[in-house]
Every structure is written in structure tokens, then in C-alpha cells.
Amino acid sequence: MQGTQRGIFVFPALALFLGGCASPQQMLASEEEQALLTAVRRGQFEMSCPTARGVVLSANLLQPVLWNGIERAEYTIGVEGCGQKATYVTVCPLGSPGCVAVSGRNLAQ
Secondary structure: OHHHHHHHHHHHHHHHHHHOOOOHHHHHHHHHHHHHHHHHHHHHHHHOOOOOEEEEEEEEEEOOOOOOOOOEEEEEEEEEEOOEEEEEEEEEEOOOOOOEEEEOOOOOO
């Protein structure tokens, strides 16, 4: 009887643990929309071009520096509009509603 009671708690905990695992691609996909929106808004402002559009050029999952630190998703995003182009590196802490877009090597002209 005691083994059965233990199983009642172990199996749901194991299922919850395994169910919470996501692949790196799933984690990157979950943050991509916010990253794209953040970079496009910055590009629209810097280019004075409200019709500028963006495209994700690359995406990487950054491992935390410290044990149990915050994982981050990093995206390189190209923004184009009004005859101008720029790239932005956008970093999003996983599970956070905010991202930060910084200028890449090609600044808006």
C-alpha cells in the first residue's frame, strides 16, 4: 500500500517535469514574435519610416553565465523600409515580456 501511495505522487511529478521540457527551437519560436516587433519598432523610429518591415536572419539560444541564471534568446533581425536597411541584435530573456534591440553593424542611414 505504501508503494502505491508513493507512486501517486511520483508519476504526476515526473510527468510534470518531462512535460515542461521544450526544445531549443520551441523556446526560440516562443520569443520570436516579440523580438521581431521590438527590432521593427526601433527601425521604424530610427529610419523615420512607419512602413518598415523586418525579417529574422538568425536565432540562437544563449546559455546563462551563472548556474541557474536566465536563459536568453538572441535574434539578428534585418529591417528594411523607405529605401533604407539596418540590422539589429535583439535579446529576449526567456519567459519575459520584454526584449532589447541594439544596433548591429549596419546603422540606419
